[in-house]
Each structure stands twice: as C-alpha cells, then as structure tokens.
Amino acid sequence: MFDVIREDLAVLESALEEALVSESALVNGIGAHLVSSGGKRLRPALFLLAARSGASFDRARAMPIAAALELIHTASLVHDDVIDDADTRRGVETTNAKWGNQVAILSGDYIFARAFRLVAETGYPSQIYMRLADLVCTLSEGEILQDHAVYQVPAGEDAYYEHIRKKTADFLEICCEIGASVGGMSTEDTARFARYGHAIGMAFQITDDLLDMEQTSERIGKPAGRDLAQGYVTLPVIRALAVLGEPERDELTALITNPQMTEEEVARALVLVRGTDGVDYAQTRANAYLERAKAALPASLDERIRETCLTAADFIGRREF
Numbered sequence: 001m002f003d004v005i006r007e008d009l010a011v012l013e014s015a016l017e018e019a020l021v022s023e024s025a026l027v028n029g030i031g032a033h034l035v036s037s038g039g040k041r042l043r044p045a046l047f048l049l050a051a052r053s054g055a056s057f058d059r060a061r062a063m064p065i066a067a068a069l070e071l072i073h074t075a076s077l078v079h080d081d082v083i084d085d086a087d088t089r090r091g092v093e094t095t096n097a098k099w100g101n102q103v104a105i106l107s108g109d110y111i112f113a114r115a116f117r118l119v120a121e122t123g124y125p126s127q128i129y130m131r132l133a134d135l136v137c138t139l140s141e142g143e144i145l146q147d148h149a150v151y152q153v154p155a156g157e158d159a160y161y162e163h164i165r166k167k168t169a170d171f172l173e174i175c176c177e178i179g180a181s182v183g184g185m186s187t188e189d190t191a192r193f194a195r196y197g198h199a200i201g202m203a204f205q206i207t208d209d210l211l212d213m214e215q216t217s218e219r220i221g222k223p224a225g226r227d228l229a230q231g232y233v234t235l236p237v238i239r240a241l242a243v244l245g246e247p248e249r250d251e252l253t254a255l256i257t258n259p260q261m262t263e264e265e266v267a268r269a270l271v272l273v274r275g276t277d278g279v280d281y282a283q284t285r286a287n288a289y290l291e292r293a294k295a296a297l298p299a300s301l302d303e304r305i306r307e308t309c310l311t312a313a314d315f316i317g318r319r320e321f
Contacts, residue, residue: 080143199290238278
C-alpha cells in the first residue's frame with residue numbers, strides 16, 4: 001500500500017531501533033521486542049506521505065518526527081495494555097505480560113521521553129513541539145474519559161465521537177498536519193491534509209471497534225469481545241441500545257454495566273448487538289468518514305501520493321485486522 005514511501009519506511013525501522021538503544025540490556029530487550037512486534041506504522045506513514053507532498057521534503061530532517069510519532073503511539077499502547085491487563089497485542093506477548101506492570105509503565109515513560117528527545121535534538125519550529133505536546137495531552141484525555149465511562153450506559157453518540165476523536169482522530173490529523181508543514185505545503189493544503197487525517201482517524205477507530213464485534217482472536221491478534229468485557233461501550237452497542245425493544249434493551253444494559261461479566265454473558269451481549277443493525281450502522285458511519293477524507297485531499301498532490309491516500313482509506317474501510 002505504501003510503495004511510494006517504501007524506502008522512507010525502511011529508514012524508519014532503523015531509526016526506531018536506534019532511538020530505543022540503551023546502556024541497559026533489559027531496556028534494550030524491551031525496545032527490540034516492541035519494534036519487532038511491528039504494527040501498521042500508519043501514523044508515520046501518513047506523516048511521510050504528507051511531508052513528501054511538499055516542495056521542500058528532506059528525509060533526514062523529517063525522519064526524527066516520523067520516528068517520534070511512532071514512538072508516542074507505541075508508548076501509549078504499552079500503557080493501554082497495563083490498564084487493560086492485556087496479554088497479547090498483534091498476536092505478540094505484551095510488555096506487561098512479559099516483564100510485569102511496573103516495568104511496562106516505566107518503559108512507556110522511557111519511550112515517551114525518547115520520542116521528544118529525537119525531536120529536540122533536530123531543532124524544529126516551536127509549533128511542532130506544541131502540536132506534539134497537544135497530541136500527548138489529547139491522547140491522555142481520551143484514555144481518562146474512556147476509563148471514567150467504563151460499565152456505564154453512554155450519554156449518546158456524541159460522547160462516543162468525542163472519545164474516539166481524542167483517542168485516534170486527532171493523532172492522525174496531527175501526523176498529516178505536521179508532515180505537510182515540514183514538507184513545505186501551503187497553509188490551505190496543510191489544512192486539507194489535516195482534515196483527511198482526522199476523517200480517516202474517525203473511520204479507523206470505528207472500524208477497530210467493529211472488529212471487536214465481528215472477528216476472532218486469531219484474526220485481530222487480541223481477544224475478541226474484549227471491549228465489551230472491559231466495559232467499553234462502542235458505536236454498535238450504542239446503536240443497539242437505541243433500537244432494541246424494552247426487554248432486550250434492559251438485558252443488554254444489565255450486561256454491559258456488569259464489571260463481573262462472564263464469557264457467556266459477553267457472548268450473549270454480542271448476540272443482542274448483532275441482532276440489530278448496530279454493526280451495519282457503524283460501518284455506514286465509518287464509510288461516510290472515509291468519503292469525507294477522500295474529498296479533503298489537496299488538488300495539488302502528486303498522483304502517486306493521491307492514489308496511496310485513497311488506497312489507505314479503502315484499506316481502513318475493509319480491513320480485517
């Protein structure tokens with residue numbers, strides 16, 4: 001999908017490895033484990049696509065930010081896995097499962113610090129630092145809101161959209177915005193690329209929530225139905241609560257607000273949600289965001305980059321992992 005930036009992404013892998021080198025053998029091992037665990041590298045890929053769209057792209061100057069964005073994402077996942085008590089991610093043992101919660105939390109802190117050091121060592125306009133700081137603040141706010149709302153009936157769709165904006169969409173928006181700015185795109189085109197990032201971010205998180213409803217552990221690399229079991233009420237569930245009749249709605253409400261939900265009760269909740277148009281409704285919303293993303297792309301884009309951005313949007317809409 002990212003052939004146009006294939007060489008850039010290869011350099012990124014080396015930059016990630018170098019960024020997590022430590023005098024400590026333990027920290028080196030954790031860093032190597034996290035880098036080798038892979039991932040889609042979607043955030044730095046979007047940054048690099050946007051940066052390459054400008055007239056003044058410089059790989060050496062752009063790469064520290066690309067690596068920092070992936071490191072920020074990685075650090076947030078390490079902390080998420082501790083909060084969620086997750087044993088696997090992408091089919092690989094999590095840091096907390098392998099080394100314990102204390103080491104995992106401190107490892108996440110270390111990775112955040114390394115990310116910002118990468119950027120500080122290169123020297124960028126103050127706006128870059130501000131946007132990266134905004135990013136970490138917003139990510140933290142999103143996780144705080146999510147944790148505060150577990151096992152509660154949601155206020156409605158707007159609260160859900162606000163949460164996924166902070167958790168995912170703002171991140172992809174900032175990746176595109178900073179990339180376009182560093183690459184030298186015009187103010188107008190930078191804003192358009194940022195809107196593209198925001199829209200595919202909204203679609204990405206809705207699709208991620210759908211995978212928890214539809215796929216198996218083998219396909220998505222983490223336990224299916226885990227969101228329900230942990231009290232995270234996503235868009236398909238919100239829709240189901242809105243359209244179910246009273247007996248089923250009351251049953252689903254009782255299930256999703258129960259912190260001691262059993263595997264059988266998770267399965268029953270899935271049956272109730274899947275019996276409505278909740279999954280189709282959420283997919284329709286994701287598709288609408290993807291169309292909005294495609295329409296936002298700047299007209300000035302190189303055709304190869306435009307096609308890659310369109311392909312990325314299509315991938316998000318149909319992904320199964």
